[in-house]
Amino acid sequence: MSRFSTPAAAARIRQRKTVDRVFVVLMGIAAFIAVSLLVILLYRIGSSGMRYLGPDLINEFPGRRATGSGARHALFGTLWIMSLTLLFTVPIGVGAAIYLEEFNRRDSWFKRIIQLNIANLSGVPSIIYGMLGLAIFVPFVAVLAGDARSGKTLLAGALTMSLLSLPLVIMVAQEALKAVPSSLRDGSLALGATRWQTIRRVVLPQATPGILTGIILAASRAIGETAPLIVVGAAVMVNSVPTGPFDSYGVLPLQVFNWAQRPQQDFKDLSASTIIVLMGILISLNAIAIIMRMRAQRRA
Amino acid sequence: MAAPIPNSAGDRAAIMLRSKRGNQRLIEQFIQGGTFSATLVSAFTTIGIVVVLLLNSLPFFQQVSVGEFLTGREWQPAGGKFGILPLVSSTLLITLGSAFISIPLGLMVGIFLAEYAPRKVRNVVKPALELLAGVPTVVYGYFALTVVTPFLRSIFPTIAPLNLLAGAIVVGIMTLPLVSSLCEDAISSVPRSLPDGAVAMGATKFESIKDVVIPAALSGIVASFILAISRAVGEVMAVAMAAGLMPNLTANFLDGGMTMTAYIVNTSKGDLPRGGIDYFTVFAVGLTLFFITLGLNLLANKFVRKYRQVYS
Numbered sequence: 001m002s003r004f005s006t007p008a009a010a011a012r013i014r015q016r017k018t019v020d021r022v023f024v025v026l027m028g029i030a031a032f033i034a035v036s037l038l039v040i041l042l043y044r045i046g047s048s049g050m051r052y053l054g055p056d057l058i059n060e061f062p063g064r065r066a067t068g069s070g071a072r073h074a075l076f077g078t079l080w081i082m083s084l085t086l087l088f089t090v091p092i093g094v095g096a097a098i099y100l101e102e103f104n105r106r107d108s109w110f111k112r113i114i115q116l117n118i119a120n121l122s123g124v125p126s127i128i129y130g131m132l133g134l135a136i137f138v139p140f141v142a143v144l145a146g147d148a149r150s151g152k153t154l155l156a157g158a159l160t161m162s163l164l165s166l167p168l169v170i171m172v173a174q175e176a177l178k179a180v181p182s183s184l185r186d187g188s189l190a191l192g193a194t195r196w197q198t199i200r201r202v203v204l205p206q207a208t209p210g211i212l213t214g215i216i217l218a219a220s221r222a223i224g225e226t227a228p229l230i231v232v233g234a235a236v237m238v239n240s241v242p243t244g245p246f247d248s249y250g251v252l253p254l255q256v257f258n259w260a261q262r263p264q265q266d267f268k269d270l271s272a273s274t275i276i277v278l279m280g281i282l283i284s285l286n287a288i289a290i291i292m293r294m295r296a297q298r299r300a
Numbered sequence: 301m302a303a304p305i306p307n308s309a310g311d312r313a314a315i316m317l318r319s320k321r322g323n324q325r326l327i328e329q330f331i332q333g334g335t336f337s338a339t340l341v342s343a344f345t346t347i348g349i350v351v352v353l354l355l356n357s358l359p360f361f362q363q364v365s366v367g368e369f370l371t372g373r374e375w376q377p378a379g380g381k382f383g384i385l386p387l388v389s390s391t392l393l394i395t396l397g398s399a400f401i402s403i404p405l406g407l408m409v410g411i412f413l414a415e416y417a418p419r420k421v422r423n424v425v426k427p428a429l430e431l432l433a434g435v436p437t438v439v440y441g442y443f444a445l446t447v448v449t450p451f452l453r454s455i456f457p458t459i460a461p462l463n464l465l466a467g468a469i470v471v472g473i474m475t476l477p478l479v480s481s482l483c484e485d486a487i488s489s490v491p492r493s494l495p496d497g498a499v500a501m502g503a504t505k506f507e508s509i510k511d512v513v514i515p516a517a518l519s520g521i522v523a524s525f526i527l528a529i530s531r532a533v534g535e536v537m538a539v540a541m542a543a544g545l546m547p548n549l550t551a552n553f554l555d556g557g558m559t560m561t562a563y564i565v566n567t568s569k570g571d572l573p574r575g576g577i578d579y580f581t582v583f584a585v586g587l588t589l590f591f592i593t594l595g596l597n598l599l600a601n602k603f604v605r606k607y608r609q610v611y612s
Contacts (some may be wrong), residue, residue, distance in 0.1 A: 260341065
């Protein structure tokens, strides 16, 4: 370091370089911690959950003892909630995105308010949606069913989850529509196609992979959320598989919640097995999303 | 005017075309109207939330004064004591504790991903974080009960079986991916020319990050912190499972407690009689929670918009 005029300057440079190196190591350690947290979590669930991971888990109902207990009702309840939620939230969410990105492209106060509103809705805690469902959808469904006691059914749960996942679907679908080059739209319109013809035949096919990603994200939320469903009446003590939207229901995360809180280790392990089923569904859904994203990128 | 009589093939084609155009216009209007109503659903959701929370907490505030609700130090709805401070203190401790984990760790991971990570490492870390973000919150509750609390007990033998510290730790882990991915986005959106200029002037990479990149990305980074805090305030299952259901005005992380969200979910499960005081109390607590998170989210939005304006 003789290039530097004074030993003090050389020392300062050495010190700065040391700080630089320490910093890199620290950042690396932080990333390592984050990844190891996931590994610990997965390892813990895997090692405890193997014990009860078997056909009983999807064939049986919850019982007094962990052995022979299953979460069949909850598995079907989760699938019902997911399907009904998508049935409501996909047309409304994609429709809203189409309106905001295709029919009403100009910036206006109306659009700005709607956009701000959607951003804020996505930050509202999920349990607040549950309370909205409790106050509105539960009595509404009870009237539909013609029975004052039967408001706490699949339909009320799915309507609640639909509102909950709506902002997500709208935002992701908007991004997908924004990514379609306007030259395609302009070309189609210039050839005499109407707005809707352009959307249906030109824009939507291009935006489909992105929109599907949004749908899968919404499905994941509908599967993983618990709190709002507890508020609108998902139940633990269900010993039958729901057969229609007016049936009472349980869901997998609620079963995890219930079993994890039992004092006996057996039930905690059963809870871990249920987590494996739950996360298995989530991971396969996300794998589909990733494959679709890669396909879309390859085509682009 | 009399309708023209179709007397040639050309005329017939023109009429068919005209009626087809009319149909198309109808379809256009129908679709536009339909998508417009879909857009309105989001507006009605917000209105619905505000109206439902206000209307249903009104009967509560007719019985309990706002002052008593906000400053009371005891929460025993069965005994007629409706001071929300114990619930707020639990929520606050869990939120602060989780921020101590998610903010420094998330920022560091964000910097690592944006500035240092080689492609191969990125390809491991990013999906891992995405998976961590996608884990349902009950799973974190399970993790708190079966891993974090037993571990904590080996360090603090006097810790309560259900305690705020375990809740804070799992919520911190849960919100870490949110902070790291938003920080990474904010840092990546800083034009490369800024830190490159600093390095060209003789700054080390650390100095270019500390003095150039982070100040430039600050609003996005701050927004990620606020959003993580807002998520922690609104988190339900993990905190209910980890910290328990005992209202407790405490500043000690080793105690159990009950957050606002845990009260709501615990009271509204099962058969909550519609129109009773418990029913209205749930909504009063929900209203408080809603205003806290709304304030935080609006603040975060303000920061996000600031950094978008500067660099894109």
